[in-house]
Amino acid sequence: MTALAARSTTTPAGSCPHLNTQCVEQGPHDEHWGPDNEVAAIRPDEAIQSLASARLYSYAGTDFAAPRLSVGISGFDGDLTLAEVDQLAAGLRDFANRLQIQAAHLAAAQRLHEVNR
Numbered sequence: 001m002t003a004l005a006a007r008s009t010t011t012p013a014g015s016c017p018h019l020n021t022q023c024v025e026q027g028p029h030d031e032h033w034g035p036d037n038e039v040a041a042i043r044p045d046e047a048i049q050s051l052a053s054a055r056l057y058s059y060a061g062t063d064f065a066a067p068r069l070s071v072g073i074s075g076f077d078g079d080l081t082l083a084e085v086d087q088l089a090a091g092l093r094d095f096a097n098r099l100q101i102q103a104a105h106l107a108a109a110q111r112l113h114e115v116n117r
């Protein structure tokens with residue numbers, strides 16, 4: 001097994017088991033968040049946030065809710081250069097690929113949520 005493969009299959013000690021082990025929060029917490037999946041802003045110097053983001057989320061407080069995918073899509077209105085179009089297309093492709101992975105984790109997390117109710 002390569003070092004990279006070993007790292008990707010090893011769960012760090014003390015890490016959170018929620019969200020199909022995708023939770024990145026450390027220490028005691030009621031809000032579980034997965035890693036961020038983002039489409040970077042086309043012009044970061046003009047933007048206050050990324051174009052799109054998606055993160056797995058669940059709240060484990062008093063009202064334990066089923067896991068969801070928290071999604072934000074910001075409005076963008078502008079004329080793009082060819083380089084910016086290429087950047088946007090690549091960003092959206094990567095975002096969509098990661099979205100499918102997040103959907104698989106969400107499905108697994110929701111099944112575990114139903115089992116543990």
Ligand SMILES: [Zn+2]
Nearest residue numbers: 016018023032
């Ligand atoms: Zn957690």
